[in-house]
Amino acid sequence: MGHGVTLPSAVFRARTRPPRRILGGPLQGAVVITFPVSVPAAEDVSGSVCDLCGTDRHVAVRLEARDYEYGVPGVFRLARCPACDLYFQAPRPALGSIPTFYPLTYPVYGDDPVTGWLFRVMFWLEARRIARLIGPRGRVLDVGCGAGAALAAMAHRENWELYGVELDPGAAQRARALGFNVQQGDLIQADFEPGTFALVRMGHVLEHFREPLRALKRAYDLLRPGGILFGETPNTACWDFRLFGRYWGALHVPRHITLFCEKALRLACRQVGFEEVRVIPRLRTVGWSAGLQNFLSDRWGLRVPPNGRVKWYPLLIVPFLPVTALQALVSRPATIAFVARKP
Ligand SMILES: [Zn+2]
Numbered sequence: 001m002g003h004g005v006t007l008p009s010a011v012f013r014a015r016t017r018p019p020r021r022i023l024g025g026p027l028q029g030a031v032v033i034t035f036p037v038s039v040p041a042a043e044d045v046s047g048s049v050c051d052l053c054g055t056d057r058h059v060a061v062r063l064e065a066r067d068y069e070y071g072v073p074g075v076f077r078l079a080r081c082p083a084c085d086l087y088f089q090a091p092r093p094a095l096g097s098i099p100t101f102y103p104l105t106y107p108v109y110g111d112d113p114v115t116g117w118l119f120r121v122m123f124w125l126e127a128r129r130i131a132r133l134i135g136p137r138g139r140v141l142d143v144g145c146g147a148g149a150a151l152a153a154m155a156h157r158e159n160w161e162l163y164g165v166e167l168d169p170g171a172a173q174r175a176r177a178l179g180f181n182v183q184q185g186d187l188i189q190a191d192f193e194p195g196t197f198a199l200v201r202m203g204h205v206l207e208h209f210r211e212p213l214r215a216l217k218r219a220y221d222l223l224r225p226g227g228i229l230f231g232e233t234p235n236t237a238c239w240d241f242r243l244f245g246r247y248w249g250a251l252h253v254p255r256h257i258t259l260f261c262e263k264a265l266r267l268a269c270r271q272v273g274f275e276e277v278r279v280i281p282r283l284r285t286v287g288w289s290a291g292l293q294n295f296l297s298d299r300w301g302l303r304v305p306p307n308g309r310v311k312w313y314p315l316l317i318v319p320f321l322p323v324t325a326l327q328a329l330v331s332r333p334a335t336i337a338f339v340a341r342k343p
Pocket of ligand 1: 050051052053054055081082083084085086
């Protein structure tokens with residue numbers, strides 16, 4: 001990552017501030033993003049036809065946000081489809097600009113000293129759920145497997161045949177070094193045998209795709225009949241998004257390109273052929289915790305380190321657990337898990 005990319009400049013109305021530099025340790029100066037960066041002109045909502053339902057109703061830009069965590073420069077606009085409630089960046093980012101959204105300081109999940117332990121607990125719990133879904137045998141593909149932390153939790157659990165696909169070459173290499181069969185690249189182009197997987201895991205990856213429907217279709221094709229799609233993604237139909245808006249912790253622009261809610265997610269799964277779609281609320285405080293950090297960073301000048309999380313971030317998790325639990329109870333959580341079956 002960290003390719004120098006020059007993108008066309010444009011006029012924007014949002015308030016501007018010199019972008020925060022991404023500094024720190026041995027990675028200093030490694031992120032090369034050339035200014036000025038791409039910002040769509042106010043009236044430009046090209047690419048804002050809803051990919052999911054293709055509605056002819058007016059798809060409008062709902063908010064403009066910046067990257068308050070890693071300081072990737074730019075103002076990113078999110079449009080909402082009034083028919084299916086899908087949120088997506090409008091215009092959609094060019095494929096070539098997507099690698100610049102991931103600075104070298106972007107932690108591979110499970111890797112970050114501040115929140116890594118939390119991810120390891122979650123992966124352990126997930127491996128248990130996967131065992132309940134498919135039993136002790138079968139081929140499992142982890143999409144966006146990072147450095148292999150979730151694969152490692154699965155390997156510890158059962159004797160599954162484990163595969164991974166990961167865009168980042170360094171992370172893919174590390175997962176391979178752990179002994180996993182990991183292809184580096186995009187899910188769509190990856191060379192796996194269709195119709196053979198018992199389960200495809202998409203843990204917090206769907207929202208990173210420029211074309212999430214194609215990714216879902218590819219997962220569908222790779223699964224064997226009766227195979228299970230299992231994943232997790234943010235849910236815009238939650239209280240914290242309403243409250244925080246552009247600061248919402250799960251917004252995570254520019255890395256999140258498409259944001260679902262339960263309704264949109266069910267529609268997307270069914271559209272590619274899945275049946276028995278189940279959506280399950282998850283206890284994740286990120287909407288609140290990172291939301292508060294984002295707010296403090298933008299409004300109060302809080303300095304966020306290059307890994308995107310302040311040192312005392314874990315303290316931001318505990319106070320929001322009760323409200324998150326309440327949200328899960330009334331089906332308004334910031335994160336939803338989904339399980340769908342290929343007929
Ligand atoms: Zn739509």
